[in-house]
Amino acid sequence: MNLPAAILLSLFLALSLPATPCFSQGNPTFGYEMFERHGAVMLLIDPAQGTIIDANRAAADFYGYSLDELRRMRIQQINTLSEAQTRQEWELASKESRNYFIFRHRLANGEIRPVEVYSWPITVNGRAVLFSIIHDVSGRETLQQALVESEVRLRQAERVAGVGHWTLDLGRGTYTFSEGAREILGLTGESWAAKDILALIPPDDRKLMEQSRHGLVERGDEYNIKVRFQRPSDGKILDLHSQGFFDPKENLLFGVIHDLTDYTQAMRTLKSRTWRFTAVVSVFVVVQFVAIGLLARAVKKRRLAEQALLEREARLKDSDRLLREKNAELERFTYTVSHDLKSPLVTIQTFLGYLRQDLAANDAVRLDKDVAYIDAAAQRMTLLLDELREFSQVGRVVNEPLRVSFAELTQEALGLVAGRISARGVQVRTQQVDLTLVGDRPRLVALWQNLLENAVKYMGDQAQPLIEVGVDPTREETVFFVRDNGMGIEPRHQEKIFELFKRVDTGGEGTGFGLALVKRIVEVHGGRIWVESEGLGKGSCFFFSLPAAEKYTS
Numbered sequence: 372m373n374l375p376a377a378i379l380l381s382l383f384l385a386l387s388l389p390a391t392p393c394f395s396q397g398n399p400t401f402g403y404e405m406f407e408r409h410g411a412v413m414l415l416i417d418p419a420q421g422t423i424i425d426a427n428r429a430a431a432d433f434y435g436y437s438l439d440e441l442r443r444m445r446i447q448q449i450n451t452l453s454e455a456q457t458r459q460e461w462e463l464a465s466k467e468s469r470n471y472f473i474f475r476h477r478l479a480n481g482e483i484r485p486v487e488v489y490s491w492p493i494t495v496n497g498r499a500v501l502f503s504i505i506h507d508v509s510g511r512e513t514l515q516q517a518l519v520e521s522e523v524r525l526r527q528a529e530r531v532a533g534v535g536h537w538t539l540d541l542g543r544g545t546y547t548f549s550e551g552a553r554e555i556l557g558l559t560g561e562s563w564a565a566k567d568i569l570a571l572i573p574p575d576d577r578k579l580m581e582q583s584r585h586g587l588v589e590r591g592d593e594y595n596i597k598v599r600f601q602r603p604s605d606g607k608i609l610d611l612h613s614q615g616f617f618d619p620k621e622n623l624l625f626g627v628i629h630d631l632t633d634y635t636q637a638m639r640t641l642k643s644r645t646w647r648f649t650a651v652v653s654v655f656v657v658v659q660f661v662a663i664g665l666l667a668r669a670v671k672k673r674r675l676a677e678q679a680l681l682e683r684e685a686r687l688k689d690s691d692r693l694l695r696e697k698n699a700e701l702e703r704f705t706y707t708v709s710h711d712l713k714s715p716l717v718t719i720q721t722f723l724g725y726l727r728q729d730l731a732a733n734d735a736v737r738l739d740k741d742v743a744y745i746d747a748a749a750q751r752m753t754l755l756l757d758e759l760r761e762f763s764q765v766g767r768v769v770n771e772p773l774r775v776s777f778a779e780l781t782q783e784a785l786g787l788v789a790g791r792i793s794a795r796g797v798q799v800r801t802q803q804v805d806l807t808l809v810g811d812r813p814r815l816v817a818l819w820q821n822l823l824e825n826a827v828k829y830m831g832d833q834a835q836p837l838i839e840v841g842v843d844p845t846r847e848e849t850v851f852f853v854r855d856n857g858m859g860i861e862p863r864h865q866e867k868i869f870e871l872f873k874r875v876d877t878g879g880e881g882t883g884f885g886l887a888l889v890k891r892i893v894e895v896h897g898g899r900i901w902v903e904s905e906g907l908g909k910g911s912c913f914f915f916s917l918p919a920a921e922k923y924t925s
Contacts, residue, residue: 412505421445435479539624557604610635614667627667654749777806784819802841810920821885822853831858856910
């Protein structure tokens, strides 16, 4: 800000803000002591010259100048806005009825920080000055940028899955649609009146939609419907599937939609040809419904995470950490849906095309081959979805906490994998540990069961296979272990193995789900898990803690 801008600022403030008696009058010691010791950044500025008359210690710490340096500076050496930009900010502040200005101040190290400046004229020792309080708001801009990036990632996820999401404001009676939803429905404009949307739905489906909405809001019933919708852009009738949930605090409904028109038409055309084909297509549609349900939960979690961040803006660091965690979880889930489920979907879609051709050619041999490929892909997808569902329920669906001893847990887990252990000829040594835990017993049994199965599965060609189960006595906290003398794990893979559907040995059995489930169970019980191995052929030892399960017994 140049000198004319500083003078204009003083005139603007003098006309728009009431003069305040000097806080030093009557009790000067108290006023200056508050100014100097206050944690907020404060400046006293000559309105005519723009010189900084005085600054407090907080100002010196923020700008990086000494107090003597600040007292020799002008405000235009700190404020980076031009005269035109300053006047524009005044007009905007007046329009928005704000009692502060948003400027950009330069620090001693050259860094530019966005700040909110609260200024008003006061009198100090008979001299008119501007008393300014400056707040650093750079953290808020960082949060806003993170939210923008999160919105971009959500749009990408919608494109991958071919879906869109919507919001219904019950108070205003308006729908808000995402970009993906507008593309599906052929709508222009982000907001639509609810009555205009309902007018595009046939009466029977409209009644079903209203009943489902009332059931969700009044009784908490599941909102999971199929409706027809007349696209206004071309008049085409769409078959849609929609799921949603209700936020009573905001009086809003959130949901997702998926266009089933192509699948519905294909079913109507082909379902009379053969019962086997109908069964396969039905499985395919059910898979799509499940995928939409999982994505709906992901959208819900993202929405709740954003609300939590906005409500806790004052606690910027914690809010930013929570946003990163939720975005990371959404990215992992999106990757799983788009990558791991895409392969069987491509197989099904490809052989559906072949199936139509072979039906037309009445080629029975190739028809059986087509159905076999589709069936195998559908079974693979069902396995992945079942494991995804089980993974998502850990920590969300909790069984009643029960007291169970370490011996009972390990014996039950060993009984569940006894067949594998016997077939491989593995010797198992279990420590006698006098310890009782309280927690979700089925999940705790699954924890030891998966680690034992993993140890047997990757025993390799060990001539004398051995598994040891117990508690590490060398540590201050209670740390459990499952140790084997099998194949071992290279250091570069020792973190990757706990990721969902990640396998080091891609040629082996399984989907890479077990260790990811183990990690989730441990984290739900407040613990951590890691693996130690000297490398290939040296065996592995999985260590983990369960402090939440121990806390209830102490």
